[in-house]
Amino acid sequence: MPHTILNNTYRLEQELSRSASFILWRATNVNTGHGVAVKTVLPETAERHPDFSQIFVQAAQDCARIAHPGINAIIEAGQDQGLAFAAANLVNGASLSERLRKHGALTMEETAVIAADLASALRHIHSKGYLHRNLKPENVLLWKGTLTPILTDFGILKPEFLYPEEADPDQAAAPELLSGQPYAIKSDIFALGAIAFMMLTGSHPYRAEPGQDRFASQPQRLRSFLADAPEDAEKALMRALARDPAYRFESVADFARAFCGAILPHLAGKFDPEPEAPRAARAPTPAQTGPLVPAAHRQSPPQTFDTGGLCFTHPDRRASGFCVRCGKPLCPECEILENGRPLCAACRPAGAARLRPAQAMGAAEDAMHKAGKSVLKYLHNKELRRIAATLIDIPAVMLAALPPMFL
Known part of the structure; x- marks a missing residue:
């Protein structure tokens, strides 16, 4: 499969990662010479589930409509030579997971800035009627030499299209997913809260011994790791990480406003509620009427x-x-x-x-x-x-x- 050229454009060069149903490749656009990331459906998965490839391509094409600076959006999806694929830009940087593994926990200020950027991207995804469904440190890339995060690797398939071998809850997965409940906005909020906790502490918010239920106890307190952490930041994290989705924030903006704003107050303003649409104006009285500006000259x-x-x-x-x-x-x-x-x-x-x-x-x-x-x-x-x-x-x-x- 390496050196295969898909759609006369994408030359597969190096396998980056593999899951139960997909392979992620480093590839090159042979027309431009630019590096790209290409995800392909495993042939054995396509054989076991004949409808899987078509569903994957359609979902990827839908997600390609989502454009945001903090999202590594899909640029093309299709099928060629029996392979279903989705291509995205190749980000020049390392994953948040790798950053934490090599350099340890981040400062509170660094965490707040990254969390705010991730929340901005997630809010945009949610506003378009989508969920990320695959939010974890491995899928947050940091531009080389910066702390600017880019969200990657959408879990683009809706839950009803996920087959058992692909349902692989990761370290940031919400507890309700382990019991078979459907993924929802509050599941993305839990994942963002878990990532924020891991950035600050290097530890998962729920501690468990091997073989034990991770969510049998309450989440660890942030201030048991960082005594000088703002109390409001800890409260926001504990709410986002609640085992029962009903107790979590209603939106990712609400979480970011509470958590990021508790650390860096100016970040709260990024998540102010959208202003209400202006009400229909009444006809102006003669005293209110001024010279009309031609539409061509209005700015x-x-x-x-x-x-x-x-x-x-x-x-x-x-x-x-x-x-x-x-x-x-x-x-x-x-x-x-x-x-x-x-x-x-x-x-x-x-x-x-x-x-x-x-x-x-x-x-x-x-x-x-x-x-x-x-x-x-x-x-x-x-x-x-x-x-x-x-x-x-x-x-x-x-x-x-x-x-x-x-x-």
Whole structure:
């Protein structure tokens, strides 16, 4: 099977891992030379369950519609040469499991930042009507040299399509799954809580001797490992790790707001409830009526995009600025200049010049801009740095959030 080329595109090169039904391969896109990860269904599984391959491909194609900077989304799925496959980008980094094994537990601040990024990705998955179903440290990849997490390896098959040999509860699996209950949002919440506990302590939250029921006792207390851990963070973890799903948080955002916010208060704001839709406005009175602005000249305020400091278009690259019209984070290759203002390709007017990477100011530079202004900005590794910028380079919604002392 190595060196097989699937769909005239993906050359299988090295087996990375194997489960009861799948093999995960390191592969190369022969058309571009880029590395990719390809998951294939084992031939013996396809023989035992004739409908398995088609169900897998359809589920993978559905999941390919989920796009988020914190998710290594599927880029193609299909069948070729008798093999069902799904391809995704190959992340340049190591798994969270490997990071913990080599370097031990993380600090509370590092854990909060990673947990917040994972929660953001999970919230997006849930908002699209999907569950991850396979959340564990092995399936969280950290970009090389950073603590920026990427979720991988969706458990894309719905529970009714999982065969007994594929149902393999892992160390972050919720207790209800062991008794045959269906997977739900609260199962993902339990898994995220278990990962957060393991990041902080290096230990599973439920202690058990070999052969004993892991969930026969209560979860271990965080403050028995870390005496200085915030009490509210411990309470949030204990709630997420409750054996009974009814006692867990209702949403991953609720957990992240409570847990991450207890350690780094500014992270709680990432998970504020969505604002209610505006109510229908009453007809204005003559005193309220002002000059009408033609629709062609109206401009919506820039949006904010939660990309964890990465480029909106190229999630493997660090963002160095923002489109002044829509607010998308941009890497130097994506920036297009109009009168010195950075724009994205979608907002580019006729005649605007693209800013080449060689012209772009490095995000780590600490020099003052010739205009004499600088701002503080979170980089992809969550380090707060002072970088040169002009006020016009920053969307209004972001300027409003900066205290005056930074301008």
